[in-house]
Amino acid sequence: MSGSSQPGFIVDCDIHQPDPLNEEFAEYLPEPYKTEIATFGPRKLFSGHRFEDGGMRWDLRGEINGKVMDEPGFFIENLLDRYDHRFGLLTGNVGTISGIPDPDYAAAIAAGLNDRTMDVWLPVDDRFGMSILVPLQDPQAAVREIRRLGEHPRVKAVSMFATANRIPFGDRYYWPIYAECEKLGLPIHMHPSTTAVIANHAHTPAGEAATYFESHCTLPTYYMAQTASMILRGVFEQFPSLKIILVEGGISWLPHLLWRMDAEYKGLKHEVPFLKRLPSQYVKDNIRLTTQPIEDPADVRHLQQIMEMVDAENTVMYASDFPHWDFDEPSHIESKLGSGMMQKLLHDNACEYLGLDCDSHPVFTGTEPRVLADA
Amino acid sequence: MPEWHDVAAFEDLTPEKPLVVTIGNTSIGVKVWRDKVFAVVNRCGHAGAPMAYGEIHPTMSSPSPGAPVEVDYDKPEIRCPWHHWGFDLGTGACTAPIRRPRLRIYETRVEDGRVYILA
Ligand code: FES
Numbered sequence: 434m435s436g437s438s439q440p441g442f443i444v445d446c447d448i449h450q451p452d453p454l455n456e457e458f459a460e461y462l463p464e465p466y467k468t469e470i471a472t473f474g475p476r477k478l479f480s481g482h483r484f485e486d487g488g489m490r491w492d493l494r495g496e497i498n499g500k501v502m503d504e505p506g507f508f509i510e511n512l513l514d515r516y517d518h519r520f521g522l523l524t525g526n527v528g529t530i531s532g533i534p535d536p537d538y539a540a541a542i543a544a545g546l547n548d549r550t551m552d553v554w555l556p557v558d559d560r561f562g563m564s565i566l567v568p569l570q571d572p573q574a575a576v577r578e579i580r581r582l583g584e585h586p587r588v589k590a591v592s593m594f595a596t597a598n599r600i601p602f603g604d605r606y607y608w609p610i611y612a613e614c615e616k617l618g619l620p621i622h623m624h625p626s627t628t629a630v631i632a633n634h635a636h637t638p639a640g641e642a643a644t645y646f647e648s649h650c651t652l653p654t655y656y657m658a659q660t661a662s663m664i665l666r667g668v669f670e671q672f673p674s675l676k677i678i679l680v681e682g683g684i685s686w687l688p689h690l691l692w693r694m695d696a697e698y699k700g701l702k703h704e705v706p707f708l709k710r711l712p713s714q715y716v717k718d719n720i721r722l723t724t725q726p727i728e729d730p731a732d733v734r735h736l737q738q739i740m741e742m743v744d745a746e747n748t749v750m751y752a753s754d755f756p757h758w759d760f761d762e763p764s765h766i767e768s769k770l771g772s773g774m775m776q777k778l779l780h781d782n783a784c785e786y787l788g789l790d791c792d793s794h795p796v797f798t799g800t801e802p803r804v805l806a807d808a
Numbered sequence: 809m810p811e812w813h814d815v816a817a818f819e820d821l822t823p824e825k826p827l828v829v830t831i832g833n834t835s836i837g838v839k840v841w842r843d844k845v846f847a848v849v850n851r852c853g854h855a856g857a858p859m860a861y862g863e864i865h866p867t868m869s870s871p872s873p874g875a876p877v878e879v880d881y882d883k884p885e886i887r888c889p890w891h892h893w894g895f896d897l898g899t900g901a902c903t904a905p906i907r908r909p910r911l912r913i914y915e916t917r918v919e920d921g922r923v924y925i926l927a
Binding site: 605666667668670671696698699700701702703706707709710711 | 865868869870871872873874875877878887888891892893894902903904905906
Protein backbone atom coordinates (compact mmCIF):
# COMPACT_ATOMS: atom_id res chain seq x y z
CA MET A 434 0.00 0.00 0.00
CA SER A 435 1.06 3.53 -0.53
CA GLY A 436 2.54 4.83 2.70
CA SER A 437 1.45 8.43 2.25
CA SER A 438 -1.88 9.74 3.50
CA GLN A 439 -1.76 12.54 0.93
CA PRO A 440 -2.88 11.55 -2.54
CA GLY A 441 -0.26 11.98 -5.21
CA PHE A 442 -0.83 14.19 -8.19
CA ILE A 443 -0.03 12.34 -11.39
CA VAL A 444 -2.76 10.26 -13.04
CA ASP A 445 -1.07 7.97 -15.55
CA CYS A 446 -3.16 6.35 -18.28
CA ASP A 447 -0.71 3.79 -19.62
CA ILE A 448 1.56 1.50 -17.61
CA HIS A 449 2.71 -1.82 -19.03
CA GLN A 450 3.12 -4.55 -16.47
CA PRO A 451 4.81 -7.56 -18.11
CA ASP A 452 3.11 -10.88 -18.76
CA PRO A 453 3.94 -13.60 -16.24
CA LEU A 454 6.43 -16.30 -17.01
CA ASN A 455 4.90 -19.39 -18.59
CA GLU A 456 4.49 -21.55 -15.50
CA GLU A 457 2.78 -18.86 -13.51
CA PHE A 458 0.72 -17.84 -16.51
CA ALA A 459 -0.55 -21.42 -16.84
CA GLU A 460 -1.95 -21.32 -13.30
CA TYR A 461 -4.51 -18.79 -14.43
CA LEU A 462 -5.73 -20.76 -17.45
CA PRO A 463 -8.18 -23.61 -18.02
CA GLU A 464 -7.22 -26.61 -20.11
CA PRO A 465 -6.23 -27.03 -22.86
CA TYR A 466 -4.47 -23.68 -22.61
CA LYS A 467 -2.92 -24.44 -19.23
CA THR A 468 -0.84 -27.23 -20.73
CA GLU A 469 -0.20 -25.34 -23.93
CA ILE A 470 1.20 -22.27 -22.21
CA ALA A 471 3.21 -24.29 -19.68
CA THR A 472 4.73 -26.30 -22.52
CA PHE A 473 5.09 -23.85 -25.39
CA GLY A 474 4.43 -20.38 -24.00
CA PRO A 475 1.94 -17.97 -25.52
CA ARG A 476 1.26 -17.97 -29.24
CA LYS A 477 3.25 -15.31 -31.03
CA LEU A 478 2.05 -12.97 -33.73
CA PHE A 479 4.62 -10.34 -34.50
CA SER A 480 5.18 -7.83 -37.22
CA GLY A 481 8.46 -9.08 -38.57
CA HIS A 482 10.31 -6.13 -37.06
CA ARG A 483 13.03 -6.00 -34.47
CA PHE A 484 11.50 -4.07 -31.65
CA GLU A 485 13.70 -1.42 -30.16
CA ASP A 486 15.72 -3.79 -27.98
CA GLY A 487 12.63 -5.38 -26.54
CA GLY A 488 10.96 -2.02 -26.29
CA MET A 489 12.21 -1.26 -22.78
CA ARG A 490 14.12 1.59 -21.19
CA TRP A 491 17.76 0.60 -20.83
CA ASP A 492 18.12 2.16 -17.40
CA LEU A 493 15.54 -0.28 -16.04
CA ARG A 494 17.46 -3.44 -16.93
CA GLY A 495 18.38 -5.87 -14.21
CA GLU A 496 17.86 -5.26 -10.53
CA ILE A 497 17.19 -1.87 -9.02
CA ASN A 498 17.16 -1.83 -5.22
CA GLY A 499 16.81 -5.60 -5.26
CA LYS A 500 13.75 -5.61 -7.53
CA VAL A 501 13.30 -6.54 -11.16
CA MET A 502 10.75 -5.40 -13.69
CA ASP A 503 8.50 -8.45 -13.25
CA GLU A 504 7.38 -7.31 -9.79
CA PRO A 505 4.86 -4.68 -8.78
CA GLY A 506 7.35 -3.26 -6.27
CA PHE A 507 9.62 -2.28 -9.14
CA PHE A 508 6.84 -0.21 -10.68
CA ILE A 509 5.92 1.32 -7.35
CA GLU A 510 9.45 2.47 -6.63
CA ASN A 511 10.47 3.54 -10.09
CA LEU A 512 7.23 5.06 -11.24
CA LEU A 513 4.44 5.63 -8.70
CA ASP A 514 6.63 6.81 -5.82
CA ARG A 515 9.26 8.48 -7.93
CA TYR A 516 6.78 10.67 -9.80
CA ASP A 517 4.19 11.08 -7.07
CA HIS A 518 1.41 9.19 -8.81
CA ARG A 519 -2.10 9.34 -7.57
CA PHE A 520 -3.17 6.62 -9.95
CA GLY A 521 -1.66 4.34 -12.56
CA LEU A 522 -3.64 2.38 -15.13
CA LEU A 523 -2.13 -1.04 -15.78
CA THR A 524 -2.62 -1.93 -19.42
CA GLY A 525 -0.49 -5.06 -19.70
CA ASN A 526 1.44 -6.47 -22.58
CA VAL A 527 -0.51 -5.26 -25.55
CA GLY A 528 0.61 -7.92 -28.01
CA THR A 529 -0.44 -11.07 -26.18
CA ILE A 530 -3.87 -11.62 -27.71
CA SER A 531 -4.35 -8.88 -30.28
CA GLY A 532 -4.76 -10.25 -33.77
CA ILE A 533 -4.53 -13.91 -32.67
CA PRO A 534 -7.04 -15.67 -34.92
CA ASP A 535 -8.52 -18.19 -32.43
CA PRO A 536 -11.28 -16.48 -30.40
CA ASP A 537 -11.45 -19.18 -27.72
CA TYR A 538 -7.75 -18.98 -27.07
CA ALA A 539 -7.92 -15.17 -26.97
CA ALA A 540 -10.83 -15.27 -24.51
CA ALA A 541 -9.03 -17.69 -22.18
CA ILE A 542 -5.76 -15.76 -22.27
CA ALA A 543 -7.54 -12.43 -21.70
CA ALA A 544 -9.39 -13.78 -18.68
CA GLY A 545 -6.24 -15.42 -17.28
CA LEU A 546 -4.20 -12.25 -17.59
CA ASN A 547 -6.98 -10.16 -16.09
CA ASP A 548 -7.25 -12.50 -13.11
CA ARG A 549 -3.54 -12.48 -12.63
CA THR A 550 -3.33 -8.68 -12.65
CA MET A 551 -6.08 -8.62 -10.05
CA ASP A 552 -4.30 -11.19 -7.91
CA VAL A 553 -0.73 -10.07 -8.17
CA TRP A 554 -0.74 -6.35 -8.96
CA LEU A 555 -3.82 -4.62 -7.62
CA PRO A 556 -3.51 -5.73 -3.98
CA VAL A 557 0.01 -4.38 -3.68
CA ASP A 558 -0.81 -0.71 -4.08
CA ASP A 559 -4.11 1.19 -3.99
CA ARG A 560 -2.87 3.41 -6.74
CA PHE A 561 -3.00 0.67 -9.35
CA GLY A 562 -6.11 0.29 -11.47
CA MET A 563 -6.43 -1.78 -14.62
CA SER A 564 -7.75 -1.88 -18.13
CA ILE A 565 -9.12 -5.35 -18.84
CA LEU A 566 -8.22 -7.38 -21.89
CA VAL A 567 -11.14 -8.72 -23.92
CA PRO A 568 -11.16 -10.95 -27.00
CA LEU A 569 -12.04 -8.63 -29.86
CA GLN A 570 -12.10 -11.76 -32.00
CA ASP A 571 -15.51 -12.57 -30.46
CA PRO A 572 -17.57 -9.59 -29.29
CA GLN A 573 -20.01 -11.77 -27.34
CA ALA A 574 -17.14 -13.32 -25.40
CA ALA A 575 -15.75 -9.82 -24.89
CA VAL A 576 -19.08 -8.76 -23.41
CA ARG A 577 -19.01 -11.76 -21.06
CA GLU A 578 -15.57 -10.73 -19.82
CA ILE A 579 -16.71 -7.14 -19.32
CA ARG A 580 -19.71 -8.41 -17.34
CA ARG A 581 -17.49 -10.70 -15.29
CA LEU A 582 -15.03 -8.00 -14.24
CA GLY A 583 -16.30 -4.61 -15.33
CA GLU A 584 -17.93 -3.71 -12.03
CA HIS A 585 -14.81 -4.38 -10.01
CA PRO A 586 -13.94 -0.99 -8.51
CA ARG A 587 -10.35 -1.15 -9.69
CA VAL A 588 -11.28 -1.86 -13.32
CA LYS A 589 -11.23 1.51 -15.03
CA ALA A 590 -11.15 0.72 -18.75
CA VAL A 591 -11.47 -1.95 -21.44
CA SER A 592 -8.60 -2.46 -23.89
CA MET A 593 -8.98 -2.45 -27.65
CA PHE A 594 -6.03 -2.52 -30.02
CA ALA A 595 -6.06 0.18 -32.66
CA THR A 596 -3.69 -1.53 -35.08
CA ALA A 597 -4.60 -5.18 -35.03
CA ASN A 598 -8.10 -5.71 -36.29
CA ARG A 599 -9.47 -6.68 -39.62
CA ILE A 600 -12.64 -4.69 -38.99
CA PRO A 601 -12.51 -0.96 -38.20
CA PHE A 602 -13.86 0.19 -34.86
CA GLY A 603 -16.91 2.00 -36.21
CA ASP A 604 -18.35 -1.28 -37.45
CA ARG A 605 -21.47 -2.67 -35.77
CA TYR A 606 -19.53 -5.87 -35.09
CA TYR A 607 -18.13 -4.10 -32.00
CA TRP A 608 -21.33 -2.49 -30.84
CA PRO A 609 -22.16 -5.08 -28.17
CA ILE A 610 -18.83 -4.17 -26.54
CA TYR A 611 -19.64 -0.47 -26.73
CA ALA A 612 -23.11 -1.02 -25.28
CA GLU A 613 -21.65 -2.81 -22.27
CA CYS A 614 -18.89 -0.25 -21.74
CA GLU A 615 -21.37 2.60 -21.96
CA LYS A 616 -23.65 0.89 -19.47
CA LEU A 617 -20.84 0.49 -16.95
CA GLY A 618 -19.24 3.88 -17.71
CA LEU A 619 -15.98 2.19 -18.69
CA PRO A 620 -13.82 3.96 -21.28
CA ILE A 621 -12.28 2.05 -24.14
CA HIS A 622 -8.48 2.21 -23.88
CA MET A 623 -7.30 2.14 -27.47
CA HIS A 624 -3.63 1.25 -27.72
CA PRO A 625 -1.41 0.12 -30.60
CA SER A 626 -0.20 -3.45 -30.66
CA THR A 627 2.64 -5.32 -32.24
CA THR A 628 0.61 -7.46 -34.58
CA ALA A 629 -0.48 -5.02 -37.24
CA VAL A 630 1.05 -6.75 -40.24
CA ILE A 631 -0.59 -10.10 -39.71
CA ALA A 632 -3.93 -8.77 -38.66
CA ASN A 633 -4.20 -6.16 -41.40
CA HIS A 634 -1.93 -7.62 -44.07
CA ALA A 635 0.15 -4.46 -43.86
CA HIS A 636 1.69 -2.15 -41.26
CA THR A 637 0.52 1.02 -42.93
CA PRO A 638 -2.16 2.06 -45.41
CA ALA A 639 0.63 2.21 -48.01
CA GLY A 640 1.73 -1.38 -47.38
CA GLU A 641 4.36 -3.10 -45.31
CA ALA A 642 6.87 -1.05 -43.36
CA ALA A 643 10.44 -2.32 -43.60
CA THR A 644 11.40 -1.40 -40.07
CA TYR A 645 9.95 -0.79 -36.64
CA PHE A 646 10.93 2.85 -37.19
CA GLU A 647 8.80 3.11 -40.32
CA SER A 648 5.87 1.37 -38.69
CA HIS A 649 6.05 3.28 -35.41
CA CYS A 650 6.09 6.66 -37.20
CA THR A 651 2.93 5.84 -39.09
CA LEU A 652 0.86 4.64 -36.12
CA PRO A 653 -1.19 7.85 -36.24
CA THR A 654 -2.70 6.70 -39.54
CA TYR A 655 -4.50 3.95 -37.62
CA TYR A 656 -5.82 6.44 -35.14
CA MET A 657 -7.10 8.68 -37.90
CA ALA A 658 -8.87 5.78 -39.55
CA GLN A 659 -10.33 4.42 -36.30
CA THR A 660 -11.53 7.87 -35.21
CA ALA A 661 -13.14 8.57 -38.58
CA SER A 662 -14.70 5.11 -38.58
CA MET A 663 -16.27 5.48 -35.14
CA ILE A 664 -17.59 8.97 -35.76
CA LEU A 665 -18.83 8.51 -39.31
CA ARG A 666 -20.55 5.19 -38.66
CA GLY A 667 -22.52 6.76 -35.85
CA VAL A 668 -20.98 5.04 -32.81
CA PHE A 669 -21.49 8.18 -30.72
CA GLU A 670 -25.04 8.71 -31.90
CA GLN A 671 -25.81 5.17 -30.84
CA PHE A 672 -23.77 5.34 -27.62
CA PRO A 673 -23.71 9.01 -26.64
CA SER A 674 -21.98 8.41 -23.31
CA LEU A 675 -19.31 6.08 -24.65
CA LYS A 676 -15.80 7.20 -23.74
CA ILE A 677 -12.76 6.49 -25.90
CA ILE A 678 -9.12 7.08 -24.96
CA LEU A 679 -6.66 7.17 -27.86
CA VAL A 680 -3.34 6.08 -26.40
CA GLU A 681 0.11 6.36 -27.94
CA GLY A 682 -1.17 7.40 -31.33
CA GLY A 683 0.03 11.02 -31.14
CA ILE A 684 -2.05 14.17 -31.20
CA SER A 685 -0.90 16.35 -34.07
CA TRP A 686 -2.86 14.39 -36.65
CA LEU A 687 -6.13 15.36 -35.03
CA PRO A 688 -6.59 18.95 -36.28
CA HIS A 689 -6.34 17.81 -39.87
CA LEU A 690 -8.89 15.07 -39.39
CA LEU A 691 -11.29 17.37 -37.54
CA TRP A 692 -11.08 20.05 -40.19
CA ARG A 693 -11.43 17.61 -43.03
CA MET A 694 -14.35 15.75 -41.49
CA ASP A 695 -16.16 18.99 -40.67
CA ALA A 696 -15.55 20.39 -44.15
CA GLU A 697 -16.61 17.25 -45.96
CA TYR A 698 -19.60 16.68 -43.72
CA LYS A 699 -21.19 19.77 -45.26
CA GLY A 700 -21.01 18.21 -48.71
CA LEU A 701 -21.36 14.52 -47.91
CA LYS A 702 -23.78 14.47 -44.99
CA HIS A 703 -26.35 12.56 -47.06
CA GLU A 704 -24.08 9.53 -46.66
CA VAL A 705 -24.36 9.76 -42.87
CA PRO A 706 -27.92 11.05 -42.33
CA PHE A 707 -27.91 9.75 -38.73
CA LEU A 708 -25.22 12.23 -37.63
CA LYS A 709 -26.74 15.21 -35.89
CA ARG A 710 -23.64 17.26 -35.23
CA LEU A 711 -20.37 18.27 -36.83
CA PRO A 712 -17.92 15.37 -36.58
CA SER A 713 -15.54 17.44 -34.44
CA GLN A 714 -18.22 17.76 -31.77
CA TYR A 715 -18.14 14.03 -31.12
CA VAL A 716 -14.41 14.22 -30.48
CA LYS A 717 -14.94 16.89 -27.84
CA ASP A 718 -17.62 14.86 -26.10
CA ASN A 719 -16.50 11.27 -26.51
CA ILE A 720 -12.77 11.10 -27.14
CA ARG A 721 -9.65 11.86 -25.14
CA LEU A 722 -6.02 11.50 -26.18
CA THR A 723 -2.91 10.77 -24.17
CA THR A 724 0.41 12.56 -24.29
CA GLN A 725 2.99 9.87 -24.84
CA PRO A 726 4.98 9.94 -27.08
CA ILE A 727 4.64 13.69 -27.09
CA GLU A 728 5.52 15.15 -30.48
CA ASP A 729 8.89 16.87 -30.58
CA PRO A 730 9.06 19.63 -33.21
CA ALA A 731 12.18 21.78 -33.44
CA ASP A 732 10.10 24.80 -32.51
CA VAL A 733 8.00 23.96 -29.46
CA ARG A 734 5.57 26.76 -30.27
CA HIS A 735 4.29 24.69 -33.16
CA LEU A 736 3.30 21.92 -30.78
CA GLN A 737 1.69 24.42 -28.44
CA GLN A 738 -0.40 25.77 -31.30
CA ILE A 739 -1.59 22.29 -32.13
CA MET A 740 -2.50 21.71 -28.50
CA GLU A 741 -4.60 24.83 -28.62
CA MET A 742 -6.29 23.60 -31.80
CA VAL A 743 -7.36 20.38 -30.12
CA ASP A 744 -8.36 22.08 -26.86
CA ALA A 745 -5.73 19.97 -25.11
CA GLU A 746 -6.53 21.44 -21.73
CA ASN A 747 -9.81 19.56 -21.86
CA THR A 748 -9.09 16.65 -24.19
CA VAL A 749 -5.59 15.40 -23.36
CA MET A 750 -4.43 13.25 -20.44
CA TYR A 751 -1.01 12.12 -19.27
CA ALA A 752 0.47 8.70 -20.02
CA SER A 753 3.99 7.56 -19.18
CA ASP A 754 4.15 4.27 -21.13
CA PHE A 755 6.44 3.02 -18.36
CA PRO A 756 8.68 1.00 -18.72
CA HIS A 757 8.90 1.31 -22.50
CA TRP A 758 11.75 2.98 -24.33
CA ASP A 759 9.73 6.00 -25.44
CA PHE A 760 8.58 6.81 -21.89
CA ASP A 761 7.80 10.49 -21.12
CA GLU A 762 8.14 11.72 -17.57
CA PRO A 763 5.70 14.40 -16.41
CA SER A 764 8.33 17.15 -16.37
CA HIS A 765 8.98 16.53 -20.06
CA ILE A 766 5.35 17.28 -20.81
CA GLU A 767 5.42 20.41 -18.71
CA SER A 768 8.62 21.55 -20.43
CA LYS A 769 6.90 21.25 -23.81
CA LEU A 770 3.47 22.58 -23.03
CA GLY A 771 4.05 25.00 -20.19
CA SER A 772 2.58 24.75 -16.71
CA GLY A 773 -0.76 26.43 -17.46
CA MET A 774 -2.65 23.30 -18.47
CA MET A 775 -0.82 20.82 -16.22
CA GLN A 776 -3.46 20.75 -13.48
CA LYS A 777 -5.97 19.33 -15.93
CA LEU A 778 -3.64 17.41 -18.15
CA LEU A 779 -1.66 15.59 -15.46
CA HIS A 780 -4.55 15.11 -13.04
CA ASP A 781 -8.07 16.48 -13.43
CA ASN A 782 -8.97 15.25 -16.90
CA ALA A 783 -8.10 11.63 -16.24
CA CYS A 784 -9.61 11.68 -12.74
CA GLU A 785 -12.89 12.59 -14.30
CA TYR A 786 -12.68 10.43 -17.41
CA LEU A 787 -11.59 7.28 -15.61
CA GLY A 788 -14.16 7.87 -12.89
CA LEU A 789 -11.60 7.95 -10.09
CA ASP A 790 -12.66 8.72 -6.59
CA CYS A 791 -11.09 12.17 -6.39
CA ASP A 792 -12.72 13.85 -3.42
CA SER A 793 -9.51 15.49 -2.39
CA HIS A 794 -8.18 17.77 -5.04
CA PRO A 795 -4.42 18.31 -5.06
CA VAL A 796 -3.17 21.47 -6.71
CA PHE A 797 -0.42 21.41 -9.29
CA THR A 798 2.81 22.79 -7.92
CA GLY A 799 5.24 21.92 -10.71
CA THR A 800 7.16 18.90 -11.94
CA GLU A 801 10.85 18.15 -12.04
CA PRO A 802 12.97 15.50 -13.78
CA ARG A 803 13.41 12.44 -11.57
CA VAL A 804 15.80 10.17 -13.38
CA LEU A 805 17.22 7.08 -11.68
CA ALA A 806 20.56 8.67 -10.85
CA ASP A 807 18.64 11.07 -8.59
CA ALA A 808 17.15 8.23 -6.53
CA MET B 809 -37.78 48.13 -51.48
CA PRO B 810 -37.73 44.83 -53.32
CA GLU B 811 -39.95 44.54 -56.34
CA TRP B 812 -41.33 41.70 -58.39
CA HIS B 813 -39.38 41.10 -61.62
CA ASP B 814 -40.63 39.10 -64.59
CA VAL B 815 -37.60 36.89 -65.46
CA ALA B 816 -38.70 33.98 -67.67
CA ALA B 817 -41.44 31.84 -69.07
CA PHE B 818 -42.10 28.90 -66.74
CA GLU B 819 -42.01 26.45 -69.64
CA ASP B 820 -38.46 27.54 -70.53
CA LEU B 821 -37.11 26.42 -67.15
CA THR B 822 -35.78 22.88 -66.94
CA PRO B 823 -34.00 21.20 -64.01
CA GLU B 824 -30.99 20.54 -66.27
CA LYS B 825 -30.52 24.03 -67.68
CA PRO B 826 -29.61 26.79 -65.24
CA LEU B 827 -31.05 30.24 -65.74
CA VAL B 828 -29.07 33.22 -64.53
CA VAL B 829 -30.66 36.67 -64.39
CA THR B 830 -29.19 39.94 -63.22
CA ILE B 831 -31.37 42.24 -61.16
CA GLY B 832 -29.68 45.49 -60.24
CA ASN B 833 -26.12 44.38 -59.51
CA THR B 834 -27.09 40.94 -58.29
CA SER B 835 -26.73 37.74 -60.24
CA ILE B 836 -29.52 35.32 -59.35
CA GLY B 837 -29.87 31.63 -60.21
CA VAL B 838 -33.36 30.42 -61.02
CA LYS B 839 -34.14 26.73 -60.67
CA VAL B 840 -37.19 24.58 -61.15
CA TRP B 841 -37.64 21.41 -59.14
CA ARG B 842 -40.77 19.26 -58.90
CA ASP B 843 -42.74 22.07 -60.62
CA LYS B 844 -41.66 24.66 -58.07
CA VAL B 845 -39.45 27.63 -58.85
CA PHE B 846 -36.59 28.67 -56.58
CA ALA B 847 -34.29 31.66 -56.85
CA VAL B 848 -31.01 32.02 -55.01
CA VAL B 849 -28.09 34.39 -55.13
CA ASN B 850 -25.71 33.07 -57.76
CA ARG B 851 -22.68 33.04 -55.55
CA CYS B 852 -21.93 30.54 -52.82
CA GLY B 853 -20.77 32.13 -49.60
CA HIS B 854 -18.19 29.42 -49.10
CA ALA B 855 -15.88 29.89 -52.09
CA GLY B 856 -17.91 31.72 -54.70
CA ALA B 857 -19.32 28.94 -56.87
CA PRO B 858 -22.19 29.77 -59.26
CA MET B 859 -25.22 28.47 -57.34
CA ALA B 860 -27.33 28.40 -60.49
CA TYR B 861 -25.47 25.18 -61.31
CA GLY B 862 -26.32 23.65 -57.95
CA GLU B 863 -28.67 20.70 -57.58
CA ILE B 864 -31.86 20.61 -55.57
CA HIS B 865 -32.41 17.57 -53.41
CA PRO B 866 -34.90 16.57 -50.75
CA THR B 867 -33.66 16.63 -47.15
CA MET B 868 -32.55 13.24 -45.84
CA SER B 869 -32.35 12.28 -42.23
CA SER B 870 -32.28 9.19 -40.08
CA PRO B 871 -33.04 8.94 -36.37
CA SER B 872 -30.16 6.56 -35.72
CA PRO B 873 -27.52 4.49 -37.51
CA GLY B 874 -29.18 1.68 -39.44
CA ALA B 875 -32.68 3.15 -39.17
CA PRO B 876 -34.54 3.86 -42.41
CA VAL B 877 -33.67 7.13 -44.09
CA GLU B 878 -36.48 9.67 -44.12
CA VAL B 879 -36.73 11.70 -47.32
CA ASP B 880 -38.54 15.02 -46.99
CA TYR B 881 -39.58 16.49 -50.36
CA ASP B 882 -41.27 19.43 -48.64
CA LYS B 883 -37.96 20.63 -47.27
CA PRO B 884 -35.64 20.84 -50.27
CA GLU B 885 -32.05 21.98 -50.15
CA ILE B 886 -29.87 23.36 -52.91
CA ARG B 887 -26.40 21.89 -53.02
CA CYS B 888 -23.52 23.94 -54.33
CA PRO B 889 -21.89 22.76 -57.56
CA TRP B 890 -18.36 22.91 -56.16
CA HIS B 891 -18.13 21.38 -52.67
CA HIS B 892 -21.72 20.21 -52.51
CA TRP B 893 -22.65 21.99 -49.31
CA GLY B 894 -26.39 22.15 -48.86
CA PHE B 895 -28.54 25.20 -48.10
CA ASP B 896 -32.12 25.03 -46.94
CA LEU B 897 -34.31 26.57 -49.66
CA GLY B 898 -36.74 27.83 -47.05
CA THR B 899 -34.31 29.62 -44.77
CA GLY B 900 -30.99 29.84 -46.63
CA ALA B 901 -29.21 28.22 -43.68
CA CYS B 902 -26.49 25.68 -44.34
CA THR B 903 -27.95 22.22 -43.73
CA ALA B 904 -24.89 21.34 -41.64
CA PRO B 905 -24.99 22.82 -38.14
CA ILE B 906 -22.89 25.91 -38.84
CA ARG B 907 -24.04 29.49 -38.70
CA ARG B 908 -22.23 30.80 -41.78
CA PRO B 909 -22.33 31.00 -44.70
CA ARG B 910 -26.01 31.39 -45.46
CA LEU B 911 -27.47 31.60 -48.92
CA ARG B 912 -29.73 34.42 -49.94
CA ILE B 913 -33.08 33.03 -51.13
CA TYR B 914 -35.56 35.08 -53.13
CA GLU B 915 -39.29 34.72 -53.11
CA THR B 916 -40.78 33.54 -56.41
CA ARG B 917 -44.22 33.19 -57.94
CA VAL B 918 -45.57 31.91 -61.22
CA GLU B 919 -48.45 33.77 -62.83
CA ASP B 920 -49.93 33.26 -66.27
CA GLY B 921 -46.96 31.12 -67.25
CA ARG B 922 -44.42 33.78 -66.26
CA VAL B 923 -41.87 33.49 -63.43
CA TYR B 924 -41.46 36.44 -61.06
CA ILE B 925 -38.74 37.07 -58.48
CA LEU B 926 -38.97 39.47 -55.55
CA ALA B 927 -35.59 41.23 -55.47
S1 FES C 1 -18.18 27.10 -53.08
FE1 FES C 1 -20.09 26.38 -52.48
S2 FES C 1 -19.69 24.83 -51.08
FE2 FES C 1 -17.76 25.55 -51.64
